[in-house]
Amino acid sequence: MNYGLLTPVDILTAASLLVMVGDIFLPKDYKPSLAAFAAFGVAVTLGAVLKQFFVGRQGSIWSYSVGHFNLYFQIVFLLGTLLTIGSSIYFLRRGREAGEYFSLLLLATLGAMLLVSSANLLTIYVSLELLSISSYALVAFRRDARSGEGALKYFLLGGMSSAVFLYGTSLLYGLSGSLDLRLINLHYPPAGNAHLLFLAAMFLLVVAFGFKVALVPFHMWAPDTYEGAPTPVTAYLSAVSKAAAFAVLLRVLITAFPAAAPWWRETFAILSVATMTLGNLAALRQNNLKRMLAYSSIAQAGYVLIALAVPTAATLSASLFYLMAYTFMNIGAFAVLAYTDAVTGKEDVESVAGLGLSLPWAGLCLTVFLLSLGGLPFTAGLMGKFFLFYGAVAGGSVWLAAVALGNSVLSFFYYFRVIRYLYWVPAKETHKWPSVWPWGLTVGTAALVTLFLGVYPAPLLALARMSLPVIP
Amino acid sequence: MNPYLLTSVLLLALGTVGVLIRRNPLVMFMSIEMMWNSANLAFVSFSRHWLSQGGQVFVFLALTVAAAEVAIGLGIIVLVFRYRHQIDADQINSLKG
């Protein structure tokens, strides 16, 4: 047994427990330093994961598997968590609740890491719940009416989705006598009517993960939850949590149900179109920036779903590339909002009016993120979209690529509206913008990475190609 | 069809209907619990069918996870109640759906 494979998750577990212990034993004045400790813990974990990715041993230990696919997503989650920690600092400026907040954040990330590495439906369930339960608490963290409402909706729909997951899992267990994804694959296709039950169970799992990814028929919770949650938590949910659910969806479908691909491909083509179209149309109508970005993140998930509608090596590696790029641009955009929300106390589009002039660097970074989300040249977003759409065309699904392209054009309208406010609409009131260096570092890094990936995407794309989910 | 499985399907259906038509978050949550337990029942009966322990272990873990979820859920419901003094899902609409 190679227990060394568990090193990264061990480190992260220890870090989250230490943050909790620090929260109860540190004197009040020292609590804000827990943010630095949490960031340090995540960075060390990231180092361990990177080592496994590039030089370390890979393999599996019981139902925990360590391969390039799992590690790639773990890197995405850890980078997203680092960015979230950086953007949380100003939100938690009183700092007294830092221990609770960061231990929950680290536990959620631990759940995401375990989720993407699980090869067994039992561990998938437990890690999914670790991620979900920590997220419910994080959404309610502002402890006001809106935060509570968002959390309640997330919680009720999340509870329902986990019931759906449980029932699907129990059916799969009943049909195959096993909870191991690889063994379930061996039982497919079963004879006779059991085939339909198998498909039903598979679709129950798809629905459950679809809730987490916020695919369109199952997205009802997302806008309210994203609006009610503290902005850094919104960033985390819309990037890390979403990527985790997408990764496990990919893994379950490709490991356990490769033979049922004709069934789920069609489904995801429809879900993809519905998700991107409805997300973009709803985003057009929003005046609240957070809500607009919430719908935009629903639409972005629609683009990534192309990889499941046309599962070829090209689209799958493109989706991996896009999720990494999306983590930077989306959390970056929310990080800017987290700061402007906290300073102006407003969330509507007027809150960033004139920001490009009063706070040039932040305005510039937000512009970069929005252009990247829309998919303009020299940004990571364009590269990701290009690879995805091109992969769809190469995979024989021209219509899907065309719909996605049309949607991208549609999305320019609302992204450019914000940019117009940034530079061409003067601010109604003046604010004093305090300087917060961890926040500045976060936003600056995210913007630089977004630009870098847009100009020179080859290395990351090569890594994504290395990390394709293996079809057994 | 096995009577246990039949019961489990009935419980699932009742739970789903409960979540969809009841508006009190506590009752909705009870219905969700019922859905979880319908899956647990199915797990135990499948476990018996295959004479394997996997399903029973799953039920144990599902129960503990459900307890954690209840803890968070009730906390959230109390939080919402404290601000609104009413627990009716239709009244909780300051965020437009």
Add this chain to the structure above:
Amino acid sequence: MFSAYLAILVFCLLAAALAGTFSLVAGLFGPRRPSERKSEAYECGIRHPPPLPKHFPAKFYLLGMLFLLFDLEAVSFYPWAVDLHRLHGFGLLEMLSFIVVMAVGYVYVWRKGGFQWQ
């Protein structure tokens, strides 16, 4: 043929001995302050059970929840105990880490005042 039940007999004797020791030690060394209330028939220490309130105070949920959580986590010991002979040292290590995580949670709740009744 009864040898299989020998272990149960030993277990019963051990349990009886342990319980007996405890009562004996408590009787010998414990302080003795008999009162009218104490010498009554034992009914959980309450003389006349008060009528149950129709609603529990919302605060009670916290204590109830904590009880439920720590109570239910113990169920994780069962599958572990069943498979212990196959898990060897690693099983012990796993359970030890489980208990450490639980203990951190317990201390956390304690220090945060989660067990305060008022």
